[in-house]
Amino acid sequence: MVVLVVMLFTFTSCTSYDDNGFNLVFTTNIGDYENLGFNQLIHIYKYFDEASIYLYSFVELDDCEFKLNGEEIDIEWNYHDPGDYWLCIIYEDDMENINFDAGEKVDYYMEVNDEVYEGELEMLAELEVDWNEFDFDEDFEFDWNIDEEPDIYNTRMYFWYTLDVGLELIQKMWKIDGNKNEFSISKNIYEDYEESSWHYFYVRLYAINYVNHEECLVWTETIAYYESSKESNELITPHERMQEILEMFKNKLN
Incomplete structure (x- = not known):
C-alpha cells in the first residue's frame, strides 16, 4: 500500500524539484535516459535474495544478443x-547458473544493432543504515555501513x-561519494511546514555500481529507506484523502 501511495503522490503532486549536485545519469523517469543520450540500459536489480x-x-531493434558470464540468455x-x-525482463529462474551474491562479479555482453557493450x-551487499527520527526542528541525519564501497551513493x-x-x-536529490558513510538533510527544507494538516517524509539511500558506455548505461544498486508520516487532525478521513488523490490522478490522465 505504501508503494502505491508513493506512486500516486508522485504523479499527482505539485512539485518543487532541486537536484543539489545529484548525478543525473540516475534519473527517476525512464524516458529521461533517452534525453541523456542513451540507446540502451542494462539494470541488474536485486531485491533481497531475488535478482x-x-x-x-x-x-528499434534489428537484432540483439545478451550474455551473462559467457552464457547466452534468451x-x-x-x-x-x-x-x-x-523492455525485456529476465527473471532469476532463467539465470540459474549466475551468482548474484554480494561481492560476486557479473560479466555482461550485449550486442544490439551491430553495437557491442561488454x-x-x-554486486553489492545490503546497506545497514542508522536513521535518526524525523523532527521538524532538527536536521535529518543518518549514517550507514556496507561491506564494499560502491562507485557512488545517492x-x-x-x-x-x-x-x-x-x-x-x-x-x-543528492550525489554522495562512494567513500562516505553519513549524510544530513537540512531542516531548512521542511521546518516551515510543521503546522501542515498532513505530511509524509520519505528518504531513499542508494548504493550504486555502474559502467557508462556512453550509449549504454549498466548499473546495479542496493537500497534502504526511511519514512515518517503525520495523519490529519482535520475531519477528512484517510479514505477521503485517498479518494481525493485518485481523483487528482485521473484528472492528470485526461
Missing part, C-alpha cells in the same frame, strides 16, 4: 507505449504535505 535484469532500448522484447521504448559489474528525499486543500511535494 532480475531489466533491459531497455530507446531505438530475451524477448516488448514495446511500451506511452513511453516509446522496448564489461564487469560487482539519496532522494520526498516530502509531501497539505496546506488548506492542496497537496504539495518537495523533492530533492
Whole structure:
C-alpha cells in the first residue's frame, strides 16, 4: 500500500524539484535516459535474495544478443507505449547458473544493432543504515555501513504535505561519494511546514555500481529507506484523502 501511495503522490503532486549536485545519469523517469543520450540500459536489480535484469532500448531493434558470464540468455522484447521504448525482463529462474551474491562479479555482453557493450559489474551487499527520527526542528541525519564501497551513493528525499486543500511535494536529490558513510538533510527544507494538516517524509539511500558506455548505461544498486508520516487532525478521513488523490490522478490522465 505504501508503494502505491508513493506512486500516486508522485504523479499527482505539485512539485518543487532541486537536484543539489545529484548525478543525473540516475534519473527517476525512464524516458529521461533517452534525453541523456542513451540507446540502451542494462539494470541488474536485486531485491533481497531475488535478482532480475531489466533491459531497455530507446531505438528499434534489428537484432540483439545478451550474455551473462559467457552464457547466452534468451530475451524477448516488448514495446511500451506511452513511453516509446522496448523492455525485456529476465527473471532469476532463467539465470540459474549466475551468482548474484554480494561481492560476486557479473560479466555482461550485449550486442544490439551491430553495437557491442561488454564489461564487469560487482554486486553489492545490503546497506545497514542508522536513521535518526524525523523532527521538524532538527536536521535529518543518518549514517550507514556496507561491506564494499560502491562507485557512488545517492539519496532522494520526498516530502509531501497539505496546506488548506492542496497537496504539495518537495523533492530533492543528492550525489554522495562512494567513500562516505553519513549524510544530513537540512531542516531548512521542511521546518516551515510543521503546522501542515498532513505530511509524509520519505528518504531513499542508494548504493550504486555502474559502467557508462556512453550509449549504454549498466548499473546495479542496493537500497534502504526511511519514512515518517503525520495523519490529519482535520475531519477528512484517510479514505477521503485517498479518494481525493485518485481523483487528482485521473484528472492528470485526461
